[in-house]
Amino acid sequence: MNQLEITKQAELEALLFYYGEPIQLKKLASLLKIKEEECANLLNELDAALRENYSRGLTLVRGEKEVQLATKPAFQSIGQKLIEEEFKETLTPAALDTLSIIAYLGPLPRAKIDYLRGVNSSFTVRNLLMRGLVERDPNPAKGNIYEYRVSFDFLKHLGLSEREELPEYEKYKDVLKRFDLENSEQTEAKINLPQT
Amino acid sequence: MNQLEITKQAELEALLFYYGEPIQLKKLASLLKIKEEECANLLNELDAALRENYSRGLTLVRGEKEVQLATKPAFQSIGQKLIEEEFKETLTPAALDTLSIIAYLGPLPRAKIDYLRGVNSSFTVRNLLMRGLVERDPNPAKGNIYEYRVSFDFLKHLGLSEREELPEYEKYKDVLKRFDLENSEQTEAKINLPQT
Amino acid sequence: MAYELSLEYYKGPLDKLLDFIEEKKLEVSTLSLVAVTSDFLAYLEKLKKGETQSQVPAELLADFLVIASRLLLLKSKALLPSLTLSEEEEGEIKDLEMRLKIYQEIKSSQIHIKENWRESPQMLSREFLMNRAVIFYPPKKVGQPEILKSFQAILGELEQVFKPVATIKNEIINLKKKIEEIIGRLTATPLKFTDLPTGKGRNELIVLFLAVLHLIKDQLIVADQEDGFSEITIALRPFDKTQGKQAQDNHESH
Numbered sequence: 001m002n003q004l005e006i007t008k009q010a011e012l013e014a015l016l017f018y019y020g021e022p023i024q025l026k027k028l029a030s031l032l033k034i035k036e037e038e039c040a041n042l043l044n045e046l047d048a049a050l051r052e053n054y055s056r057g058l059t060l061v062r063g064e065k066e067v068q069l070a071t072k073p074a075f076q077s078i079g080q081k082l083i084e085e086e087f088k089e090t091l092t093p094a095a096l097d098t099l100s101i102i103a104y105l106g107p108l109p110r111a112k113i114d115y116l117r118g119v120n121s122s123f124t125v126r127n128l129l130m131r132g133l134v135e136r137d138p139n140p141a142k143g144n145i146y147e148y149r150v151s152f153d154f155l156k157h158l159g160l161s162e163r164e165e166l167p168e169y170e171k172y173k174d175v176l177k178r179f180d181l182e183n184s185e186q187t188e189a190k191i192n193l194p195q196t
Numbered sequence: 197m198n199q200l201e202i203t204k205q206a207e208l209e210a211l212l213f214y215y216g217e218p219i220q221l222k223k224l225a226s227l228l229k230i231k232e233e234e235c236a237n238l239l240n241e242l243d244a245a246l247r248e249n250y251s252r253g254l255t256l257v258r259g260e261k262e263v264q265l266a267t268k269p270a271f272q273s274i275g276q277k278l279i280e281e282e283f284k285e286t287l288t289p290a291a292l293d294t295l296s297i298i299a300y301l302g303p304l305p306r307a308k309i310d311y312l313r314g315v316n317s318s319f320t321v322r323n324l325l326m327r328g329l330v331e332r333d334p335n336p337a338k339g340n341i342y343e344y345r346v347s348f349d350f351l352k353h354l355g356l357s358e359r360e361e362l363p364e365y366e367k368y369k370d371v372l373k374r375f376d377l378e379n380s381e382q383t384e385a386k387i388n389l390p391q392t
Numbered sequence: 393m394a395y396e397l398s399l400e401y402y403k404g405p406l407d408k409l410l411d412f413i414e415e416k417k418l419e420v421s422t423l424s425l426v427a428v429t430s431d432f433l434a435y436l437e438k439l440k441k442g443e444t445q446s447q448v449p450a451e452l453l454a455d456f457l458v459i460a461s462r463l464l465l466l467k468s469k470a471l472l473p474s475l476t477l478s479e480e481e482e483g484e485i486k487d488l489e490m491r492l493k494i495y496q497e498i499k500s501s502q503i504h505i506k507e508n509w510r511e512s513p514q515m516l517s518r519e520f521l522m523n524r525a526v527i528f529y530p531p532k533k534v535g536q537p538e539i540l541k542s543f544q545a546i547l548g549e550l551e552q553v554f555k556p557v558a559t560i561k562n563e564i565i566n567l568k569k570k571i572e573e574i575i576g577r578l579t580a581t582p583l584k585f586t587d588l589p590t591g592k593g594r595n596e597l598i599v600l601f602l603a604v605l606h607l608i609k610d611q612l613i614v615a616d617q618e619d620g621f622s623e624i625t626i627a628l629r630p631f632d633k634t635q636g637k638q639a640q641d642n643h644e645s646h
Binding site: 001006007009010011012013014015017018019021027030031032049054055056057058069071072074075078081082085126129130131132135136 | 209211251268271278281315340
């Protein structure tokens with residue numbers, strides 16, 4: 001690394017630490033006055049440094065558009081005493097069913113979740129949204145439809161740095177494609193359930 | 197460093213990161229399950245590592261009895277920039293929603309805000325709090341739960357001297373009661389499934 | 393919310409259907425669906441009667457009824473080969489089979505989430521701007537009208553969220569029409585009992601149809617309570633003649 005890179009690396013750490021919450025990659029690059037690709041490289045370097053160095057207690061949690069600094073899962077027991085009750089989350093059968101679909105197949109619209117589960121999932125999805133385990137964004141193509149994906153908080157309960165670390169992620173992620181359901185209008189047309 | 201020291205070093209970083217506030221050396225040693233002298237040594241090592249490594253953005257702030265992890269003073273300006281970027285923009289739709297709920301229905305706990313919005317509001321509420329638009333007090337009955345209300349500064353910004361002057365305040369102030377009630381009535385109606 | 397919460401502890405219709413198929417150690421196929429139709433209807437009856445731990449939400453029963461009607465179609469076809477299904481109905485049955493296969497596959501991923509899930513987060517992060525003092529940053533373009541407008545919009549959305557009953561009612565009414573229509577077609581089928589491959593085939597079918605109609609009827613009453621709609625009676629005329637006793641019994645029990 002050259003001098004500039006070293007400084008940017010330090011600034012990156014300071015920003016992630018200071019901000020605390022997941023920060024948009026775009027915002028990060030703009031604050032560091034670098035391009036998004038450069039920012040991605042810096043994050044990769046930081047990620048590698050944290051993973052390789054066993055005297056570091058921190059790790060990155062990464063999504064497609066955001067990144068956050070968090071403690072490594074190995075240190076859960078130390079923090080345990082400090083963790084507030086409000087962060088504790090148990091999963092009901094419906095929540096587990098819905099979460100695993102969103103985790104492996106998301107982002108996907110609620111109509112598809114309903115279709116796959118054969119159940120109107122509006123209450124379960126709303127509940128997961130309220131608990132912060134799931135997040136939603138408007139579909140970029142169809143603005144009036146939300147797409148659901150798992151949140152960083154979901155990953156943190158599982159101790160995963162990114163969704164791709166889910167066990168057998170590769171095996172499941174293309175299930176819909178295999179059944180030719182990926183872009184099927186069929187699913188949306190067949191169930192005319194109210195959208196949340 | 198031996199293996200154990202390396203692990204303790206990582207645990208120390210994780211703890212200081214998460215705890216955030218200045219932490220008593222005594223408490224730190226006890227959480228790490230080591231002696232205070234050992235803890236002091238670990239801190240010296242961490243301190244040296246942070247100073248020597250220019251790609252690190254953090255530093256230790258050390259008092260006689262306390263220690264805290266913070267960003268290096270050199271990065272204060274980038275932190276300030278972050279805040280300006282974050283707060284210069286007008287409110288996001290999520291922030292405006294949350295603020296309006298707190299304005300009309302506060303003081304109310306976060307769980308109720310989540311319920312009304314149908315999504316988790318912890319970050320949004322925290323954002324409004326840090327921006328000085330919202331304030332919180334512990335619920336007098338349940339001390340561990342905070343209740344949120346709009347700040348005087350924000351009311352002044354709206355040109356009001358008290359919350360009751362909000363447009364149509366009287367009409368809406370009891371709306372929460374209505375929703376709670378409606379919901380519970382509906383519940384009863386649905387639960388009474390006719391038995392055959 | 394307690395009422396909706398109970399929903400969280402019930403298996404959905406696909407999940408339950410899969411259970412029945414797997415209990416019989418069958419692969420997912422049209423044939424195995426026919427094989428478990430009675431199990432499924434019996435379970436639905438149990439759900440409806442509230443023989444389970446807590447009261448079953450109407451929404452869930454509605455979802456079960458949708459699947460039940462498809463199973464019935466399939467079973468009708470198996471018992472009465474002369475019954476012709478429309479293209480749409482054939483499609484619905486194929487669709488159910490495919491959905492079950494997909495669900496079976498996706499369901500196996502649950503174990504990974506379940507095993508790795510910890511009640512407390514395994515990774516901890518910091519709050520937003522953790523060690524910073526509050527400074528007042530007033531938002532631009534936010535005045536009294538904006539606050540009021542945003543608040544009213546939220547209330548509007550809430551009205552929607554808490555009024556799902558009408559939709560459920562519509563779904564159930566559609567289902568009821570559909571089943572009545574199938575019954576109509578069955579009676580119109582130029583078949584005598586003696587023509588059937590097994591004599592009890594038709595009887596079994598009628599019992600199944602009655603069971604489902606009966607489930608639907610109760611659902612309609614539940615959904616109707618909301619706006620005081622009058623009770624809907626179900627016409628079983630065609631059966632009153634041919635299968636008089638059976639239908640009559642069913643009528644009188646209400």
